[in-house]
Amino acid sequence: MELWYAPTSPFARKVRIATHELGLADRIRLVEVDPWTDVRLRTLNPLAKVPTLVLESGEVLYESGVLCEYLDSLTPEPHLFPAAGxxxxxxxxxxxxxxxxxxxxxxxxxxxxxxxxxxxxxxxxxxxxxxxxxxxxxxxxxxxxxxxxxxxxxxxxxxxxxxxxxxxxxxxxxxxxxxxxxxxxxxxxxxxxxxxxxxxxx
Structure with missing residues (x-):
């Protein structure tokens, strides 16, 4: 998986923190971009925002909450997003x-x-x-x-x-x-x- 990020973004850092807490950091390749100038980002995310996650299938996810919930679902016992209640x-x-x-x-x-x-x-x-x-x-x-x-x-x-x-x-x-x-x-x-x-x- 590829995580397109900017090192100044709190939302990108949020996802990066999550990958470490979930033990998934070694499955993520970081792609540092400038979301204001890198035209490649717009081809992945119509909002041209970070963080943007490219899955191994080529599917693209964006918005930090969505990315974190997806990553949580990859672990044997998800815990970042508690069950209903x-x-x-x-x-x-x-x-x-x-x-x-x-x-x-x-x-x-x-x-x-x-x-x-x-x-x-x-x-x-x-x-x-x-x-x-x-x-x-x-x-x-x-x-x-x-x-x-x-x-x-x-x-x-x-x-x-x-x-x-x-x-x-x-x-x-x-x-x-x-x-x-x-x-x-x-x-x-x-x-x-x-x-x-x-x-x-x-």
Whole structure:
């Protein structure tokens, strides 16, 4: 299988974390691309977004949640996506919150780099408020450090992205419980082996 990814993408990192947690990393060939300029990606994914997964059959899957659920289905005992019931809804809700915050953070990062006369200050404020509110909501959650679900994987990808994009901003002080959880999780091999970085050549 081929995973088309960008090393700055929290959604691509989410899938890469999942492959490690599921013991599937050695079955995945990584293809680093720039989704803004690599025309090959559009031939695979009409949205030209990462992550995009090309299966051995040639079939193509995209959207990080779909990719993670597919990969989970390849293991003898899937666990990232719990079976029907409260635990499943908890995992999916955490995934939705973290993915939504990651999307907002990506927009905020891009918009902050626009010339001042092209920025919408009200939107920047709204994005910042949304991220802060998401972090406060995650602070109240009892997040796992073992038997991770897709919820915890998504939260880890979000927090790693915040550290990568804004190392000078301290999200930890107002969220000590979340910070302690992330410190423990960030030491896992799946996190160490998938660190965000600038694209090759930068």
């Amino acid at each position: 409260p635990q499943r809804w908890r995992a999916l809700l955490l995934q939705g919150l973290a993915d939504g915050a990651s999307t907002v953070a990506s927009r905020l990062f891009a918009d902050e780099r626009r010339p001042a006369n092209q920025r919408a200050e009200a939107m920047l404020a709204r994005f910042t408020q949304a991220i802060d509110a998401a972090l406060r909501a995650l602070e109240s959650q009892a997040l796992r450090t073992d038997s991770l679900t897709i919820g915890e994987v998504s939260v880890a990808a979000l927090l790693g992205s915040l550290d990568f994009r804004w190392p000078e901003r301290d999200w930890r002080a107002p969220c000590p419980r979340l910070a302690a959880w992330f410190q423990q999780l960030d030491a896992r091999p799946s996190m160490r082996d998938t660190r965000h970085r600038l694209p090759a050549g930068n």
